Amino acid sequence: MTQFSLNGHTTSVDAPPMTRLIDVLREQLRLTGTKEGCGEGECGACTVLIDGLPVNACMIPVVQAEGTQILTVEGLAEDERLHPIQTAFINYGAAQCGICTPGFVVAAKALLDAQPNPSRTEVREALAGNLCRCTGYQKIIDAVVEALGGQP
Amino acid sequence: MNPVGIDIPRADGPSKVRGDAQYVDDIRPAGCLYGATVRSPIAHGKLLGIQKDPDFDWSDITVVTCLDIPAQNVVLLMTEDQPALADGVVRHVEEPVALVAASSPARARAAVAHIKVLVEALPAVLDPLTAQNNPIQIFGTDNVFKQISIHKGDKTDDGVIVEGTYTVGHQEQLYIEPQGMIAVPRADDGLTLIGSMQCPFYIVKAIAPMLGHGRINVIQATTGGGFGGKEEYPSMLAAHCALLSIKTGAPVKMIYQRDEDLRATTKRHPSVIKIRSVVSPQGELLQWDAEIIMDGGAYNTLTPVVLSRALLHLCGPYRCPRQHLEGVAVATHTPPNGAFRGFGAPQAMYAVERHMDAIARTIGMDPVAFRRLNLIRDGDTTPTGQALVDTGAHLVLDVALKAAEAEVKTPAIHPGGGVGRYARGRGVALVFHGCGFTGNGEARIKGKVAVELQDRCVQILTASTDIGQGVDTTFPQIAAAALGIGVSRVSNAPHDTAMVPDSGPTVASPTCMVVGGVLRTAALKLKAALQAETGLDTDDFDTLLDARTHTMALRVMAEYQDDGSMDWDDATYSGDAYPCYGWACSVVDLDVDLDTGEVLYRRYVSATDVGKAINPVIVEGQLEGGAIQGLGYATCEEVVLDDQGRMINDRLTNYIIPTTLDAPEMITRIIEIPYSGGPFGAKGIGEIPMDGPAPAVASAIEAAVGVVLNRLPMTPERVLSALEIKERS
Known part of the structure; x- marks a missing residue:
């Protein structure tokens, strides 16, 4: 066990x-x-x-x-309330086909917990282990920066 | 509020960010078995049979070969040449030879490893340049899938002659969700197929001849990316799951592993393109002769249509009185190539734009000024004689160059750009893309759409699948706008061929432009039906609903209506090739690492005519996502084949697609030149963003380091090698 x-x-x-x-x-x-x-x-x-x-x-x-x-x-959403990263992914159009989305939002959560105010470059570095074939990453980075309270 | 033109959040957003959305591998029917495929180890050979390892425990394994096929051994698409399982001969490496089903995926794969394919190797044709009329026959008598000629005007040699050859390799769609399908037996002895796909009705038509009956319904699961790769190939998985399910009597699921997916499934067609042009000393194009040889692989798939689109784009968005285009698509003993975003146009546009740079270089003109002088304008004709209206080449060029004036902020991840070991450059490419199907395609397909009033909400029934491009959001926007109601009251019904009409395949970017138009008609018909039912002539939907004396569901159907405006002759390849065109300009800024040959993208600017952005955020997502695939095509995505035509870099460690660190910051400008035939003016936009990046990158590399690269992809090795040659000379 x-x-x-x-x-x-x-x-x-x-x-x-x-x-x-x-x-x-x-x-x-x-x-x-x-x-x-x-x-x-x-x-x-x-x-x-x-x-x-x-x-x-x-x-x-x-x-x-x-x-x-x-x-x-x-485990990200609390009951019906989405985590801010999830909300930002919806609002910014960061999820398209959505197959990579769970991995991205979880990786972004790790970044949020470790670094409350990352730069766009830090966001890119933190998400470099996740591949997306739909978005060109622009909207994902916008969403994560926004969810973390920065300016996209 | 009119929901068209508004950033309505995606309907499928919440389920996708929560991880609730059900992709095919998330679905597990009770008693499900797992399938795997035994494949040809060689490119071409006589298939003698299979040999099962006698030391392996076969007691719980079901094996299927071509002998188990109930009716015709074919996966039907344009032609009947591709078998579901090889019979007597294998024509490409990784061709399916047999199938196994077992209680777990691991057990199924173990069984595959204990089956030996007995083949007697025959000489194979792997080089497309020697395929045509090769005595070794693959397809027909001449190994030609399709040959097309287009001629406009006479010939001249009076001017500056510039010649060039441009070569592009395969490209993998690389949807992040691998191919997957489930077959479930039905009570009526038929089958339900559930899977990752773009075109549910393709599968019905593809496997009915093999089954010998039509008791099939196909349901799209949430689909993790397609890009063309899930246009035709899912029919093969459906055929295989069906065969295993028939033999076992159980549901059977097949999910490809990534390496298998890379080796076995369709890719973008490799092509060799030669262009010979004549220009006046002042830089006016006088003649444009181009020919393309396209490698279709071992079976026809959609290759003739891909060749057609390539040829129709092999002139670029430029005016020229004499245009002579020749194209041939040939068969080789390699895995079949097929649909991939752009569908032949990216190959053509790359060659055209490279050649435009070559001419500018030869006559000493600025490449942008040279393009501006020659770009196609209203009233000019294409090679097929189509007189263009509402052209946008000049507009997208101006807007992109203006947007590119903003300071480029090099990402900090790129060290020391522009100095020392880094050389900096900018490249510009101008492209156009025919929207929708070629010629009379839409009239032939006659896409149907139904809308159904249920209580006070409206459901849309189409076969247009959401593969990430957002149709589950944009269709409700279109219908809601037509009905004058809130978008939250409209939704797309699940795509089950038993429930929805055939709206045509989700390919060639016509979903919004063409099916969306039929949808708008259907919505208006629903309103008219309610007016007739209630006797009211109000446009207010809720007033109509309030006046109903019952709440019975009301369904209306609309079908694509040919308005007769398209004049196309398929026999002579003349006339109106596409109902309208989109226009786009790419401006890429990059650094070349002189020590490694690596290209570091700094910024990507695009201006794209989309007709009308039904949902701007979704449109931007399409444009940016297409751009990154184009940038990958330009520099890092290379399919390497061995001497049997097998893809040897069959993993994500060595087939490289761009990551967050490779992708540049993007500036995305949307231009709206409305198309009168599209809903609210919308054009197809899914594919055009794929066209411009590769030639713009080639141009930028040339600007940065002065080497001319005419082969894709421009890997660090190729860039470095070109730099070394330049240094030596």
Whole structure:
């Protein structure tokens, strides 16, 4: 059994230790907001936070999650109230096809927690591990800067 | 408030930012099995069969070959040449040979690894330049999918002659969500197919001949990007899932892994383009001869249409009295190429704009001044003889150059630009893009749209899928504007072919312009029906609803009406090629790293005529997203094939698309030259942003370091090599 905190709830899973975290989340726990785009840590669609740091859930064996705090996209909104990053993504048109969006908003959350007032360059650096093929990134960066209270 | 022209937040925004939206891999029917594909290891060969490893446990594995196909072995598109599973011969590497189904994806992949494809290799044709009339036959008797000639005016050699050859490689669509499909058996012995796709009705038509019946309905799941890559290829997955589902009697899901997706699915057509032009010493274009050879791969797919669009754009947005265009699309033993945003035009526009730079260089004219002198104006004719109205080439050029006057703030991530090891340059490209289908395409397709009044809300029923381009938001805006109600009362119905009429495929950017127009008609018909029902002649929708004596649903349908304004002859390739054109100008600022050959984008400015921006934020998103694909096409996206035509850089670690650190800041200017046939003046805008970036980047590199690159992509290796050659000479 592996035990961790998932979106604030203590969670135990029975999975072979080398099972990828993304498979535990998606297949066992049916949290399908975390997406798989490449399976090799390049696209960032499976970004989740472990103890506040963004990681690719396709690269993490579940055994490494033992005792950690995991945040997935499903844990961002509080009840019906969207997180400001999520609201900004909607308002700025930062989500198009949406498959990369969960990874981006989770990665942006990590940035928000670590750096309350980042520059556009810092936003670009923080999101460099997430690929988007729809937006050209302009609207995503605008949204994140706006959500963090800066000027886009 | 009229909702057209307003930034209505996306209808699908909340579900996407929450992670609730259901993509195909998020859907798991009870008892679902998982499929995987056994593929050809070689480019061309006699298929002798498959051999199952006797030491593997096959007890829970189902295997399907072409012998299991109920009716015709074909995935039908324009022609019947492409089989669902190879039979007797393999014509490209990675061609599907057999299928397996198992209780988990990992188990299915393990089974695939224990199946050997028995093939006897035959000589393969991999080079498109030797394909035509090659004694090794791939398609027909001459390996030609399509050949087109367009001629306007006579010939002259009286002037300065400039010749050039321009080469472009494959490009992968690289939707972030890989291809995926689920087949679910129906109670009536039919199948429901649920998947990631652009064109649900394509799949119905593609696999009915294989099944031998039409008891199929196709449902689009939330789709994680398409860009053309999910136009025709999903039919192949649908065929495969269907075969496995029929044999197992269970639902079967297939999700491609990224490497498989890269190796096996369609790409942008590689092309070689030669242009020979004659100009007056003052810089007027006198003659423009261009030819394109396009590599279609092993099967026809949509290649003839791609060639057609390439050829129709191979003159650029320029006036010229003599234009002679020749195009041929050939077959090779490589995975079939297919639809990709721009559909032939990016290849053509790249060559045209490179050649315009070459002419300017030869006659010593400023490249922008040279373009301005020759750009096409109202009343000028295209190579097919179409007289243009409401041209916008001059306007987008002016607006883009004006916007580019703003100071370029180099991102801090780019070190020391313009000095030392960095050389700085600016490039400009001017493009046009024919909107919608070629010639009489719309009249042939006759797209249908239904709208249904349900209580006090309106549902839109179309086959126009939202693949991220925002049609679930813009269609309600169009209908709401036509009905005079709030956009929150209008929504798109799910795209299930059992429920919606065939509005035509979601391709070639006509969704908003053409289907949106039919939708507007349907909405107006709904209002008229309510007026007839209530006997009131008011335009106020709520007054009409209040006057109804019942609340029964009311559905009306509209169909695309050919207004007779298009005069096109497909046999001679003459007349009105497109109902209207969009215009765009790209201005790119960049630094070239002289030590590494790497191109660092500083800023990308574009001005694009969109007719009417139904939703400006969504339009900007299309323009910026298309631009980044074009910038990737320019410098980093390269498909490398081995001696069997197999893509060897089949991962995101070595097929490189731009990240946040590669993408420049963008200035995006929207120009609105309305198209009278589009809803509220809207034109198709999905593809035009793909056309300008690559030639603008080539031009900027030339301005920065004085090397002329006529091959895409302009990778650091190619830039460096050109710099070394320049230094030596």
